[in-house]
Amino acid sequence: MSKKKGLSLEEKRTRMMEIFFESKDVFQLKDIEKIAPKSKGIAPMTVKEVLQSLVDDNMVDCERVGTSNYYWAFPSKALHARKHKLEELQKQVSDAKQRKLSLEKAVEKAKVGREDTKERSSLLKELQSLRDERTQLQAELEKYRECDPDVIEEMRKSNVVAKEAVSRWT
Secondary structure (H helix, E strand, C coil): CCCCCCCCHHHHHHHHHHHHHCCCCCEEEEHHHHHHHHHHCHHHHHHHHHHHHHHHHHCCCCECCCCEEEEEECCCHHHHHHHHHHHHHHHHHHHHHHHHHHHHHHHHHHHHCCCHHHHHHHHHHHHHHHHHHHHHHHHHHHHHHHHHHHHHHHHHHHHHHHHHHHHHCC
């Protein structure tokens, strides 16, 4: 025996939109709460939540008239929203294509003077060997750090401060 599985939020939202598109009418919350469970199988307890999510996403319009809230959504609004979104995405694509072209030009400009030649490859090898030598020398210098006169003088100064602090407390 399998349990009856409920609708997902997206399914509820699409079914709620179908109610508006099919009727092309304006509803109050109580009207939608009556219609949705009967015609579309949306649980009565979730109708208000689903409707509010549609209002928040600007898929359904809501207007307060007096003490009542009226809800409506027409197919033409959805069409206009899709057209607007499509135009926006096309603009983003064209901007991205222009940015890509400008970056390709910058890459070509940067490649000028960097052609692989024997002289360039030998200079790159020399640069790498000098970098390796530098890291080795820094490691060796770090080994002898404790014999550095500056470091020793710094330690003596900190010892004086520490001796004064001890004598203050004793």
